[in-house]
Amino acid sequence: MAAAATAGEIQDEAICSICLEYLTEPVTIACGHNFCRACLTRYSEEKGTGTPLTCPQCRAQFQKGEFKPNAQLNNIIQRIKQLGLKPGKGQKEDLCERHEERLKLFCEEDGETICLVCEKSRHHKSHTVVPIEEAAQEYKVKLQGALDPLRKELQEALALTSKEKKKTTEWQGKVKNKREMIAGEFNKLHTLLREEEQLLLQSLEEEERETLQRLRENVTKLSQQSSSLQQLITEIEEKCQQPVAELLKDVTSTLSRSKNMKLQEPEAVSTDLKNVYKISLDMREALKRFGVDVTLDPDTASAWLVLSEDRKRVRRGDRRQDLPDKPERFDYCAFVLGAEGFAGGRRYWEVRVGDKTSWNLGVCGESVSRKGWVTLTPGNGYWAVWLRDGGYEALTDPPTPLPVSVRPGRVGIFLDYEAGEVSFYNVTDGSHLFTFTDTFSGTLRPYFCPGLHAGGRNAAPLILCPVPAPAGGNLGP
Numbered sequence: 001m002a003a004a005a006t007a008g009e010i011q012d013e014a015i016c017s018i019c020l021e022y023l024t025e026p027v028t029i030a031c032g033h034n035f036c037r038a039c040l041t042r043y044s045e046e047k048g049t050g051t052p053l054t055c056p057q058c059r060a061q062f063q064k065g066e067f068k069p070n071a072q073l074n075n076i077i078q079r080i081k082q083l084g085l086k087p088g089k090g091q092k093e094d095l096c097e098r099h100e101e102r103l104k105l106f107c108e109e110d111g112e113t114i115c116l117v118c119e120k121s122r123h124h125k126s127h128t129v130v131p132i133e134e135a136a137q138e139y140k141v142k143l144q145g146a147l148d149p150l151r152k153e154l155q156e157a158l159a160l161t162s163k164e165k166k167k168t169t170e171w172q173g174k175v176k177n178k179r180e181m182i183a184g185e186f187n188k189l190h191t192l193l194r195e196e197e198q199l200l201l202q203s204l205e206e207e208e209r210e211t212l213q214r215l216r217e218n219v220t221k222l223s224q225q226s227s228s229l230q231q232l233i234t235e236i237e238e239k240c241q242q243p244v245a246e247l248l249k250d251v252t253s254t255l256s257r258s259k260n261m262k263l264q265e266p267e268a269v270s271t272d273l274k275n276v277y278k279i280s281l282d283m284r285e286a287l288k289r290f291g292v293d294v295t296l297d298p299d300t301a302s303a304w305l306v307l308s309e310d311r312k313r314v315r316r317g318d319r320r321q322d323l324p325d326k327p328e329r330f331d332y333c334a335f336v337l338g339a340e341g342f343a344g345g346r347r348y349w350e351v352r353v354g355d356k357t358s359w360n361l362g363v364c365g366e367s368v369s370r371k372g373w374v375t376l377t378p379g380n381g382y383w384a385v386w387l388r389d390g391g392y393e394a395l396t397d398p399p400t401p402l403p404v405s406v407r408p409g410r411v412g413i414f415l416d417y418e419a420g421e422v423s424f425y426n427v428t429d430g431s432h433l434f435t436f437t438d439t440f441s442g443t444l445r446p447y448f449c450p451g452l453h454a455g456g457r458n459a460a461p462l463i464l465c466p467v468p469a470p471a472g473g474n475l476g477p
Contacts, residue, residue: 010076011080013034013073014073014076014077014080016034016035016036016039017035017057018035018039018040018056019133019137020133020136020137021036022077022080022081023035023036023074023077024038025037026069026070026073026074026077027067027068028067028068028070028073029062029066029067030060030063030066031055031057031058031062033055033056033057033058034070034073037067037069040067043056044065056140094113095115096114096115096118098117098118099115099117101115101116101117102115103115103132104116104131104132105118105119105129105130106130106132106135107124107128107129108127108128108129108135109128110124110127114129184435185435188283188416188423192283196286196289211269211270211271214269215271217267221264221266222266225263225264228261229261229263232258232261236254236258239251283425283430283432284430287412287414287425288348288468288469290346290347290348290414291349291467291469292340292347292348292349292467293466294339294340294446294464295310295311295312295339295340295464296311296338296339296448296464297311297336297337297338297445298311299326299328299329300328300329300370301314301323301329301330301335302329302330302331302332302334302335302336303320303321303322303323303329303331304316304317304320304321305334305335305450306321307336308461311339312463313461313463314336314448314461314462315459315460315461316334316450316458317453318453318456327370328370329370330370330371330374331370331372332372332373332374333373333374334449334450334452335360335448336448336449337364337445337446337448338445338446338448340445340446341366341443341444341445342415342417342443342444342445343417343442343443343444344417344418346414346415346416346417347415347417348413348414348415349412349413349446349464350410350412350413350427350465350467351411351413351448351462351463351465352409352462352463352464352465353387353408353409353410353411353462354409354460354463355409355460356387356450356451356460356462357387357390357454358386358387358389358454359450359451360386360447360448360451361384361385361411361413361424361447361448361462362382362384362385362395362422362424363383363384363422363444363445363446364381364382364444364445364447365381365442365445366442366443366445367381367442368380368381368382376395377395377396377397378396378397378436378438379397382447383395383422383436383438384447385402385411385424385433385434386449387451392404392433394424394434394436396436400434402433402434404426404433405431406428406429406431407428408426408427408428408429408433409427409428410428410465411424411426411427411433412424412426412427413446415444420437420438420440421437422438448462450462
């Protein structure tokens, strides 16, 4: 059985997969498969020029004329022929189940292989019948023709899969960033609330101490008056029990003291708690206690900028002003700095941007270059966000787009120097925009740019707004 199987396998190797007969003048192509020279030549010519040639068996590409004669295989085939074996005899033949004849024909209508007896039967008599070799070759061509569209579909499916995987990765990155932002903001809020808790408790303790002291002073004074009254009452009661001579002795003095003994009302002490112990879970409310009154520094203002007299507003002018070229003045970029510098602590301020179409806001180092073109990145000493071309971005390197659902009419900026954070908030809807994390050194100053004039479309000023005190009163940083 093993020898027969081996012989069958050898016989299969000797058959051309194009004509399904023994190989004639066998040639081998690059992938290692063998074909009749005439079959392969005809196959190559049918493909025509410009169409890549592929192996009829494995679809590997090869070049026209790039095949070699296989003399050894040719010798084997001649020996097989001498044995009188026909193609396919090395394996068990497929026979018709009804007539036990070889399946040599293919019925086009029924799409099945049949024998010669089946062909003559009433069922197949009017059908189109072709030899199975011819049908196999025809359907092989059709199957090969179906491969290219399927391969294109596969390429498109793989491309779409790659695209969806990329979207999945990007989405997970967005969720991760948002999760970290939420955790960071709540950690910051928790820290501020713990500090506010301590301040409120300290304030409550101080009020308790002051009120208790005043109440205790009242109790002491009233106790002293009660003791004096009790003493006088006892004295008068005893005098009433004395003989006449004793009773009248110093009686006028006793009566005089009784008339002058008037109860002094204690000082009114309110026991109502002051209305300063409100607890707020709103980030802006928590930040208000760090509010600072920021003003603009005219010595740093570009000649293109116009500042208000109170130094609370800045807008882009329509022409360049003739101003002294001071070392601290920005000469190319239309920037201006806040007059206040911060080298530590926490500070919060707000800027009204209104309906402006472009603006830049943030903080920068005192030592930033004021001359020539400026690149706004943390590496150059700027921690800022801007509105430009209808989009909001944090000026990281590269910039980070900011998803903004409600257009901010006012922007809050919180600097936590020791924590190395600069945070931006949309005061309009109370949402967090972005937080820079870095390590600060030296003095930092608020930074403002009202954007291009844009033919008057962006002429409105940036306005530095007063930060209202917290609902519970300003407890101090």
